[in-house]
Amino acid sequence: MFETLSFINLTATRIFHVLISNQIVLTIILISFVMLSKFLLVKLIHKKEKQNKRLKINMLDNAVTVLILIGIFNIWAVEFQKFAISIAAFTVAIVIATKEFIQCFIGFLYIISSRPFRIGDWIQVGDDYGEVHSNDWAKLTLLEVDIDAYEYTGKTLYLPNSKLITASIKNLNFLKRYAMHHFTITRDASVNPFIFLDGLYTKAYEYCADFNDVAIRYNQIIENRLDVNIAGPDPKIQVATSEVGDTQVLFTIFCPTDRAMDIEQSLTAVFMAFWFEQKQLQEKNIIDDKVESLT
Template sequence: MIETFSFVNLTATSIFHTLMTNKIVLTISLILFVMLSKFFLVKLINKKEKQNKRLKINMLGNAVTVFIFIGVFNIWAVEFQKFAISIAAFTVAIVIATREFIQCFIGFVYITSSRPFRIGDWIQVGEDYGEVHSTDWAKLTLLEVDIDAYEYTGKTLYLPNSKLITSSIKNLNFLKRYAMHHFTITRDSTVNPFVFLDQLYVKAYEYCADFNDVAIRYNQIIESRLDVNIAGPDPKIQVATSEIGDTQVLFTIFCPTDRAMAIEQSITADFMSFWFKQKRLMAT
């Protein structure tokens, strides 16, 4: 009986030792453990947290990725070393073949360390605009934004992190709430817009009256944080001419982004009304 128990105990110990020294088993166990931990932590965040859920889940995902990389590297360190030595002659070819992945990882390290933006910020990368949805070691995910209309397009952009190294990054987060909205109305030169320019100013101030106090405070916050003077919050109207001699009226309105297009349409309607009225008076 004792011999049987000893044999079973010895067998169990041998199996356990074999499993613990089997690097494939250790790697699978590590990944399963980390992914299960991530699953339960995500559930906990969704249940307990009321704000910044997406930010915390994204940070958790990045931490899990780094932890898995470190763990797998430690488990297979000896094999990696032997493998690296055995392919020393092909190092240049491997670097060239994996250049994009290396640049992506370097880009991930760059945005993690410098933090030029956060989850939820509006940014511009090259010619692409969008709200930062998530980041990982390979890519940046943006919810595309039509910067002219200040609204989501419904498209999702996946930008490789390597592009973050070679392209300029502009943080447009202030545009999420208020924007310096510019638009131009072009007409022929038969009517002098200076005749009704004061009326246009009255209309512009009228459309901006209900949020003027908030706009002033927000304008001051932006100037304080950026340490620069920016236009606004008062509306500005300028008259110019195009290359072919047409009259151009340029408007600059500091307003909430969700009302920019509505205000533009209202001012355009008023301009057309004044313009055609003046033209009828000139014809009589």
């Protein structure tokens, strides 16, 4: 009995030493264990958490990546050292070849240290707009947003972290709820828009009346957080001319983003009605004047 236990113990010890010495097997075991733990934790997050699921899953993904990299480095440390020594003459070439990856990693460190945005924020990176879905050491994932219509396009953008170092980053998170919506209507110069400008203001205030109190509070919150004065929340209408002499009416409306396009369409319809009414009135007056001159 004692000899059997000794044999089993010796066999188990040898198997353990073989596994420890076999770095490939140990690497597979490490990755399998970490990925299984990640899978169980993701299920637990989906089951227990009702809010901020994407943020916690993204943090878990980054932690898993770091653990796997640290584990693999420790397992293969000796081989890495030998490999580094053997390619010492090619270090410069390797750095040049991996420049993009190094920049991506530096960009990732910049993001997690400065935190210019969070998961779920609307941001602009260069000419790209989107909602931050996730970020890891290599890339930033955005759900593309049409900033003119304040709605998702259905496309997903994958931006390398290196772009975060070279391109400007603008946090547009306040635009998720309220936006300073600008739009312009251009017509010929045959009608003077100042005639019905008061009517346009009346309609603009009417369309903004139901959310005016909330808009005032939100406008104050933005000013307090940014420590600057911004336009709004009252509607503003300006009249100008284009380069070719056409009349332009510029509207500025501080409103909920999900209602911006509806308000723009409503005010455009009102402007067109006023414009054509004034146009027809002017044409009628011209005809009446001609008739009077003939008589």
